[in-house]
Amino acid sequence: MVYLSKIAVAAACFASSVLAHPGEHHDAQAVKREIVARDQMASAAKRSIDSCSNSLKHREVNARSVARRANIARDIRQKRNIKSKPKKYRRDLATLEIYEAINHNETALGYTPATPETTIFSANTSCILSPENTDGPYYVTGESIRKNVTEGQAGIPLYLEVQYLDINTCLPVPDVYVDIWNCNSTGLYSGVNVTGNEGSYDSTFLRGIQVSDSDGVASFETLFPGHYDGRATHTHLLSHQNVSVLSNGTIQGGTVSHIGQLFWNEDLRSAVEATYPYNTNTQTVVSNADDMWSIVQAENDYDPFPEYLYLGDDITDGLLAWIQIGINVTADQTSSSYYSVAAVLQADGGHAVASNFTGGSGGNGTTNGTAPS
Template sequence: MSRDQMASAAKRSLDGCSSSLKARDVNARSVARRAEVAREIRQKRNIQSKPKKYRRDLATLEIFEAINHNQTALGYTTATAEETIFSANTSCILTPENTDGPYYVTGESIRKNVTEGQAGIPMYLEVQYLDINTCLPVEDVYVDIWNCNATGLYSGVVATGNDGGWDSTFLRGIQVTDEDGVASFETIFPGHYDGRATHTHLLSHANVTVMENGTIQGGTVSHIGQLFYNEELRSAAEATYPYSTNTQAITSNADDMWSIVQAENDYDPFPEYLYLGDDITDGLLAWIQIGINVTADQSDSSYYAVAAVLQADGGHATTSSSTGGVGGDNGTAPGNGTAPGNGTAPPS
């Protein structure tokens, strides 16, 4: 498939340049930045207990949960080298050929903190975009982020079982990548809903125009992707309030319709993460590196769809909107081909 060929080619490109002097310098700065962010967040929240690093082994999705892919504490101490704790795999890539779902909204604001008071586990998410041909950072990429809240509700749309309201904006926002290719967000760990594994949406834009009201227009869509989370991390999160009040059916990564698209031998959609304290409720620092083709434009891709647009007078559905409780991420109705009638949201 063209998706797999692209991923393999991108991995070879990244593998070939990841040991270059400039790439090593980028990695060193990344390690220092993540360590400093962790210290600042812990100090700000007055977290006294030691942080915990978790990791996983790379494998294809089909055997992720069958092998020892569970996140396990490594027992790091303050004497452990920061490079060991905060490094990342520069050969990780995300294929741009994954759906943005039926709940993508344009016109969101450029902002780092997207929580808007939503209850849940605080998560500081760092996404670093690298050129697959040079392993160097891609600057001035504008990154849209969106995910559901702790109980499975999306903002900005009106659909069967997902009436967040056209004018709501929680857990949505845009950040621009800096000289290290990094866009960072203050958000919460996403909840789940019927038909989809726990995930976060990302969509990046190049060559945009920044408007006076703090929004963006124009440009190209350089990457469409989704982040997924290990089952053990999800279980730990959903044992806490308010995730524990969510009565919707849980879908595992293995059963998800889109994680199979996103995770193959050559790319890995699972961020590295750190418990900022002893307990998950102290918050998470998560990070991932994404290799992109800087000349790509996914604007005409079948995976690119806009459900609504946020304007000065509020949110409005688009004529191509796939909300309304009928369409899933693949353009078909979820489940048995009928609109959900159990109060759950369609997959996105």
């Protein structure tokens, strides 16, 4: 059986000042212009990647990806001693409403132990996934290269695999250094301390960097994000190229080739937030349809929702999620309005960079936030 939850179409106009992250305000007209620019970039990139997505080398990359994801799922289940049957959730990729709102459980899809792994662990490559988007006001430079970023935070374990592909060749992009960050289960970001996000500049939970391998893959052991007033549930990613790796395990220099946010469908978010400690979060929930960055406009040019697998029959067993992101390897976003730095983590702790959080209006993008070696 297929279950549909209808999503409302986002309002065509914004309020005069749109709240995004706590402490952040955007000019409504500027946001509209950035949404138009983002969609145009996604459309152009999709045309590019469509021209190479059926090449032999790209098919070989996908075959390796299927095998890798299947092995990861087996390894995690074995390490956690999960005996129950995993569940795969998929989406029809016709429109965002179908992206977002249709969940097929394994029974509906007819998955059995004999179902080919190519069916379960494949990923859509006909669309550009996770296009350029603002990095928000809570990006912190100087974070450590590490795979596990949980730091003992409570929540649903999430193993996230991000694969970067060149939009012109559909081939993997190695040596991409990927920053990840998201709020914890109750909506708090580490690394910043502002009104609405009373944290610590010295904290580092749910932040880290990984480098993509020869198949363009960077993986993280993290937690499913919580929610907070003003934004739909999301995970931030920012990719660097041509960086220098310092002896203390941080990076400096290079270019910023992609800034994006991953979103999570409402059925999954609801299932997560029925568990502790997500269910203690009293902040207002914002749906994907009502998010200020209008991800309801995704349609066929990009898909901001990762594929995911329940590692057991209960969501508390954890999730394996994966997404492919098409990038322009010659791009540099360090001077774009999407890129701003809120704080820098150095050897003596964290320090604020921006005193006022203005979000997508440009700002502190060129600050070097690496710790001294």
